[in-house]
Amino acid sequence: MPPLKSIDLPPYKEGFGTIFLKSQFCGKPKWAPKTTDLSGKVAIITGANTGLGFHSSRQLLSFKLAHLIVAVRSVTKGEEAASKLRKQYPKAKIEVWELEMGSYESIQSFARRAAALPRLDIAILNAGLARMEFVTNAKTGHEEVMQINYLSTMLLAILLLPTLKAKSTAGRLTIVNSGTSYRATFLNRNEIPLLPSFDKVEGFVPDQRYACSKLLGHLFFVRLVDYISADDVVVNLVDPGLCKGSGLNREAQGVFGVVVAIGERLLGRNLEVGASTYVDAAILKGQESHGCFVMDWDIKPFANMVYESEGQPVIDRLWDETLKELDFAGVRGILEDMRNRK
Template structure:
């Protein structure tokens, strides 16, 4: 039997340290030997929850299947693991005093007979490993990581279109992930509003943010699906703090009614995620007479965010996250071409990309204008992720790329990071992919002029909520 014991002190309440460690998939964030970790059993973490952790060995790797044997919040966690080389019991105890928590971590190895003759020689290495892991855990919980910048390597890739596009695939995610820092920020008590959470990236973000303890308001347009989502989130995470709002966000009247309801509820919004979106291959106007792409992807998040600004400002340090698309790289802002006219040649992908480009420009404008309100505003693009939206709107693209696509969780990762990570709160006006700021213009000649930016704001001003932010008011102007 080999027993490793380490102690660390962190300036965090025991409840936060406990919540972080109870989800043992976080082990990949702080234990340098842990390469992959997955939760094997559905439902909230409880006694009996199982995790699979793959750890690097001097040669190859070993899979350890852990089971939570004891979960006494926020005092003690006991995990029992089995692998082909050893059984292990991790006992983690948390003792809080004056805002600091002492974490005592004991790992007890029981090696298989075949390994026992080598244990003496392995012990110093094991002890070093134990110390390094606990140092990593302390760093994770101290949560003082630098704000990411565009890395030199990425800046080079940005000048070359093909390497940049390769980053949009799952390989880009796997590569990016190697550089990431832990995210241990506690989201309990934070109010996060997410649009379009019925499927795809919105659903994946909602599930992960619920798992991290946030109180959610989920905006969907189908009531039955919304209730199903709420049930799924409760069943998987145990988080019942999920409010539902039903709205067709392509309709300004419904955006306004949503804003009115949320203002009436009066709960400050810590994070607003403008995620709802669609790529339409056919021209169609909404019942309010606006081409539906620009209505849903630009005018709607513009009006919603402005309408909710009092609640964002009331949060003190709110974050707005606009989900754009790498497709926007193909387009230069052109206000005259934002609203596709009926009867003209129509390319859904182009109109979509133009609207996303415009939302990026608005993101930067708000970032500057709202700094003094304590609101940071960023955009992210998910790369290419396997979601129902991509499958139905881009069937050929989907057929060709499906094996290289990211999962919805991987595509949503940067949304969750922007919402949760402490260091993300210091960024504003950025476009992110895989938790890193990106260039906003990839192709020569796609940077808009200051005059065009001004023109966009003038165009959008016609869709701003009316003073006193909106009692189901109709738009002051219509595009057609």
């Protein structure tokens, strides 16, 4: 009997605290076998100049990855990271491509560049943001965390799908998510329209905004995978867990910053272990992980709202508003084309 998909699993009944502690202390790493061979394959990793992105890059290269594209906002910082990787893996082709996740134009340009590659086998969308203060993206007018973690990430994911399908025999798209999605309160869920309600400073709570951006990833994802065949591209979400040194909470200050720092030190996974979750989701997991949320190296349920009847109208509204927001990039046509070719 095949393993159950995330959507088929019963939602968690435990509170987030219990889920989190079990995850951090009971999750057992599943390392890729030393015989794993990525010879000839091409991978893109966003936000790969530091933290989990850098460490997952190094792990993929250790399995003879032929070509790595380090996608970063700062080419200078990307080249610094790439130089370290080139010294360790001189046989691999390692390129640095500019990608500003806060800019729709940059994302489209990046996707067009990727489409020109002779092949593309793996894309790990790792770039993300946590902010302690409300910041509006000057290019889009949206709040920055929602812009980068949700809207821009889903745009890039959709734009890369045709290339992963056409330029690989078994394309893999792994979108980095978070177990914090389980604790998102999403108090504005009944706002109409929904997306503009995130652009108001009222109600902005830093840790809740990050969690909600990841929850929206779950809600959109369950509709997205209806358009994608696992025979074309295996798409999944992955949670690396709390990791010390990831840099995600670098803006945390004051008492909150101290609490976060202590929590990471006492409870956090090291970056090698955290990065192994990416490799597991993108390389080791097979079609059974398509359309699933992978946490602790295993398929886990989505956030509770995915399963609740009162959540369905919210998912409908989020899906419709997100596609409308991204209409300029032709996302509806891409998705229909992916579905029609199943």
